[in-house]
Amino acid sequence: MRILLVEDDIQTALLIESGLARSHTIVHVACGAEAIASARSGEFDVAILDRMLPDIDGLAVLDAWRSLDIRIPVLMLTALGTVADRVSGLEGGADDYLVKPFAMDELLARIAALNRRSIRDDPPTHYRVGDLSLDLLPRRVKRGGRDVHLQPREFDLLYQLMRNPGQAVTRKMFLASVWGIHFDPNTNIVDSHISRLRAKLRHGGSDPIETLQGVGYRLRVDA
Amino acid sequence: MRELWRSAAYRLAFGYTALCAVAVLATGFAVYYAASAMVWRDFDHAITEEVTGLKREYGEGGLPDLMDALTRHARRPGNPYRYALFDRGGGVVVRQSSLPDAVPGWSEARLEPSGQPSWHARFFAERLPDGETLIVAGDTSELDRLRDRLFGALAIGFIIILGLGAAGTILFGRHLRRRLETISTTAEAIMAGDLRQRVSVGPSGDEFDRAGASLNAMLDRIAQLVENLRQVSSDVAHDLRTPLQRLRSAIENGLSGTQDIVPLRDALELALGQSDAMLALFEAILRICEVETSGLRDRFEPVDIAALVRRVCEMYGPAIEDGGRTLACDSEGAVLVLGDRELLIQMTTNLLDNALLHTPEGTEVTVSTQHGGACARLIIADTGPGVPERDRDRITQRFVRLDRARTTTGHGLGLNLVAAITAAHHGQLVIEDNYPGLRATISLPIVDEASRVVSSGSTSCITMNIVDPPQGSQEQG
Structure with missing residues (x-):
């Protein structure tokens, strides 16, 4: 661009x-x-x-x-x-x-x-990347047609990833958009939440989230 | 004179005096005119009464009775009037003190009878039915004297007022100047570099003393901030030497070593890590400065500290679990305090970071909120090794790390930031033994949502004085 x-x-x-x-x-x-x-x-x-x-x-x-x-x-x-x-x-x-x-x-x-x-002037309420789909109203996530039950913050994390499919989302971006904080806590809270989100999404399938060492995470477009 | 006019004190006093003088002058003239009008009216009234009385005598007994009455009246002791009577042709029948014949009505004249002192006459002429003219005259010199005396009194009063005013102006001006000069002298001394100078405050508690006291309080605060700044600068300079040394060595090693790409990459990564560490240190320092000095309180809003704690628990739960520790959260309902949401989160997460960093696996960490009276309490406790009592006051200071070898990460600013945030919220941080472990309790005044002010009696929330912003190396007590 x-x-x-x-x-x-x-x-x-x-x-x-x-x-x-x-x-x-x-x-x-x-x-x-x-x-x-x-x-x-x-x-x-x-x-x-x-x-x-x-x-x-x-x-x-x-x-x-x-x-x-x-x-x-x-x-x-x-x-x-x-x-x-x-x-x-x-x-x-x-x-x-x-x-x-x-x-x-x-x-x-x-x-x-x-x-x-x-x-997008008018952000959509529905996102689909590969076999993952996310609805904002109501807050619901499906993978391969099956419901995935996520905690509220896990949902928010996934929402950020799905808004930017194939793009890196940094820890700072997660902290700001999911928790509304603009400082970097010493404890790596993003990683812990992502690992739980990952486990729930994977559930027998492939891992749709890719770790970018030292940067953040990215949603695989081909997931 | 110009010098005096430039002084606000003198101008004020002078203006006030001039105003007083004008007021006195106006009052004096009003009194004078009112008094003289009344006196003249009485004077005229008495003369017309006398004329009426004589006319009555004339009406009852004609000219002989009138002559009788005139003689009688003239002989009366203390009679103030003089008389004259002229016949129809203007011939003198009776005449005292060379009164002239006159047309009917009021006249005034200065008379100089031979062999007698001259006098100022005011007289009334009445034409009698048979054509005679009756004249009754009064001596107005008494009235003139009264007028002169009133004038004199007025003039003397005016001069006294002016004199007193001038003296007052000088005294008042000098007093104001002297009081104000102590302030400007102090200001000059401070500008010359002596920040310890203070305005002398008298015991009377007047406006000047109050202004002086406020100025001194302001100067104290400024001195504190300047000291803080100096402390930070020297702390930063001192604490940056180590990571800068490491950074320099890493780059040096990379440059002087082999041309091989692997050790070069290693050196660069080490250098990047060191610069990140320095940046984190800077970030923390700036954050503390921001909290301690800027006008954060303007942005404060009611924040539900209980909900905030629940949110932080949710935020930290997985990480603490992953670290092999447990997190218990005990926070119900809503407790409002006035503050900055993000800073309060940072305060809480800093304490949780510490609990995670300085405890072994298996430690139980508890976060809870309580409220009683005017006070909200946020308690973060762990069952780790704790901190020896002698170090507990010290650990909230800037750059204090109990790990002398500095093997753990961190820069010794976490608790200092917690203390700074607490102070900015008019709260109190207490660190004590959790038997076993460490317990940090933050007390914050509860706010009344409707009024957005800290509820009355909130001082009972804090056991000591309002906590001062923590200082670098000063002892916290």
């Missing part, structure tokens, strides 16, 4: 570019004014926007885009990591918020999730 990267630090920009270049096309601009102008072309699928730019605040760029009716999904990148900063970023209209320093895998996973979100 085509990504607009707004970042004033050249070294950071180069590193992000080289990290993303394998799977995406990157256009890099270094200031807010340029960012506002570039996005008008409408050729980008996702924007990565640094919060602190030399000319204007990243939030102001976001504001300008939204008032110009540029509906590009925005991942805000920032060195400001307090709760208040994150809240102001999300309230300012960012679709996601990633605090520097971050792992490249985290950035990749979040960009993929963002793009998916932007494609």
Whole structure:
């Protein structure tokens, strides 16, 4: 996909570019004014926007885009990591918020999730991947036509995986979307819950969830 | 003068004095005019009465009776009036003190009779039925003197007011200046770098003393924050040396070793691990600073701590089970406290992380909430080895790790963050023996949902004073 990267630090920009270049096309601009102008072309699928730019605040760029009716999904990148900063970023209209320093895998996973979100204006209530199906209303999961009884949090985890089939979902993304927490607990609670979810889904069949070492999990599309 | 005018204190006092002077002047003039109008009216009334009386005599007995009466009246001791009577042709019949013939009605004149002192006459002329003119006159010098005296009194009063006002202005201005100067002197000393300076607060408890006391409280808090910042900086610098050394060595080894890809990868992985460890340390430090210093409380909302604990139990249950320990959760109903949901979760999970990290397999971990009176209690207890009593106060401090060799993971900030979050919620953290094991109890004031304020009597929740934000190396007591 085509990504607009707004970042004033050249070294950071180069590193992000080289990290993303394998799977995406990157256009890099270094200031807010340029960012506002570039996005008008409408050729980008996702924007990565640094919060602190030399000319204007990243939030102001976001504001300008939204008032110009540029509906590009925005991942805000920032060195400001307090709760208040994150809240102001999300309230300012960012679709996601990633605090520097971050792992490249985290950035990749979040960009993929963002793009998916932007494609659907009206999120579906029914998902089907391979022989797995998930209904949000009522909350029900089936594998190969057979009901699988999941705990509420196991259901939420699977929902995140099924929204992003074949894509990595990181532990941080699970923590934020399933438990609403934005810090990393020292105990690996995601792994323990996933292992229970796995056991219930497998139940005699193949394992539909793939572990990405040091990153997170991915739902096999061919499951 | 300009200097004085620039001073708000002097301007205020001067303005007040001017206002007083104007008020006194206005009152004085009002009194003067009211008084003189009344006196003149009485004066005129008395003269017309006298004229009426004489006319009555004339009406009863004609000119002879009138002459009689005039003689009688003029001889009366203390009679204030003088008389004159002119016949129809203007000839003098009776005349005292060179009163002139006049047209009927009121007149005034300054008379200078020969051989007598001059006087100021106000007189009433009445035409009698037979054509004579009767004149009754009063001496107004008494009235003039009264007027002068009133004027004098007014002027003296005005001058006294001005004088007192000027003196008051100077005293008041000087007093205000002196009181305010102690504040600006202190501020200057602090700006010069001496953060220990405080405004001197007098015993009277007036506005200045109260303002001084608030300023001092603010300065105390600022000094505390600055000290905190200094402590954090030095702690971070100190604690980063070890992982930085490891990071540097890993990179150095990788560079100086063979060209083989495997040891290079190993070195890079080691370096990545070390930088992650440093980032985690930074994250924790920043989080603590955020909790301790920022205006978190603006965002506080009523949070059901019992539901939150149930949620955390659900979150941690599988991981604790996987770690070979058991987790029991005892939390029912709803208990509201005012706080930040995510911070309260982090506080609870940090304690659970500790319970998991520092205990052997088979340990029972219990999380429970209780509430009594104005106080909600969150208790996390384990049956592990516990912490020796002498270390219990120390473990909530920054960078304190009881594992001296530092073989376990962690950076000694977990409990410090718990203490900081507790303090930010006006709560209290107590760490005690669980016989066996360790028990952490967090007391938080219960909030009244309707009013969104901490319910009255909540101070009884905390046994000590409100807990101060924990400091790096100071003893917690």
